[in-house]
Amino acid sequence: MSLRDKKKAELRGRILAAAEKLFLEQGYDNTTTSQIAAEAGVASGTAFNYFDSKSELLLAAFAERLRAGGEPLGPRPATDDPVEIVFPFIWHYSRQLTAIDKPLLKELLLAFIAAYKNNPVLFGELLQEDLKAVNDIQLTLQELKAKRLLSAAFPDELAVELIYSAVVYEFVRYAFTDGTDERLLKERIKQKLAFLLR
Missing domain, CATH: 1.10.10.60 (Homeodomain-like)
Structure with missing residues (x-):
């Protein structure tokens, strides 16, 4: 350089x-x-x-924080409950967003959506970070199948896509709904996991 x-x-x-x-x-x-x-x-x-705009600057400013994911993921919980095994992976990637106050989180989510059109490179980089999380979760589901904590016929590829969709939905709901706190966000994500992993 x-x-x-x-x-x-x-x-x-x-x-x-x-x-x-x-x-x-x-x-x-x-x-x-x-x-x-x-x-x-x-x-x-x-x-x-x-940066082309203030919203692009916002997204770029938080991109590194989101890429870093915070502290390393700790040891896997000692349980046979698939929800309690998968949830920490989701929360590991998600907790950086809940540390941001809701009005700023709303702007960040809107900037991410706008980046699809305005800055596809940055949008793609951030989407790749999400895909890393999706891959980690899918590997975990495969391990759970190998340990017979999930059925051998369990559709892990489909399940991880549905889990990702549910988590995104719950984060949008969390950011844009008054009265939704972190505790409720966690509870709702775990409910969706319980339904999908049964």
Whole structure:
């Protein structure tokens, strides 16, 4: 990597760190790109050399957090209950989203949907992260079949697609419905798992 490329990457990183900090502190609507630039120590328009819009900046700022997934997944629970074995995998990939307050999470989800059209590369990268989670869950289902905790005829490929769909649905419901908290989100995901893994 050339010195110029290193400097650009460092500058982009500062902008992303400033954006994440301010979005978390002030929310999406109360944060301006001028504030982000000031926090990053760059000229006001510099952020737009790297990002086409404020929503794209929001998505990029949280993309690394979402890719990282937080702490490593701990040991598998000592149980024969498929729901209690599969749920930690889902929650491992999901908990980064519940750490974000709901108004900001709504904007993040809308930015992700908009990225499908506006920034297909970033959309694809984030979708690949979801597919890693889907793959981990499918491997877990296959292990459960091998241990005879699920029937040998259990359709793991179909089940993992339905599990993913149910989790996405519950996160959208969580983000856009008042009165839905993390406890209720977990409960609803576990209910769907119990239905799908029976």
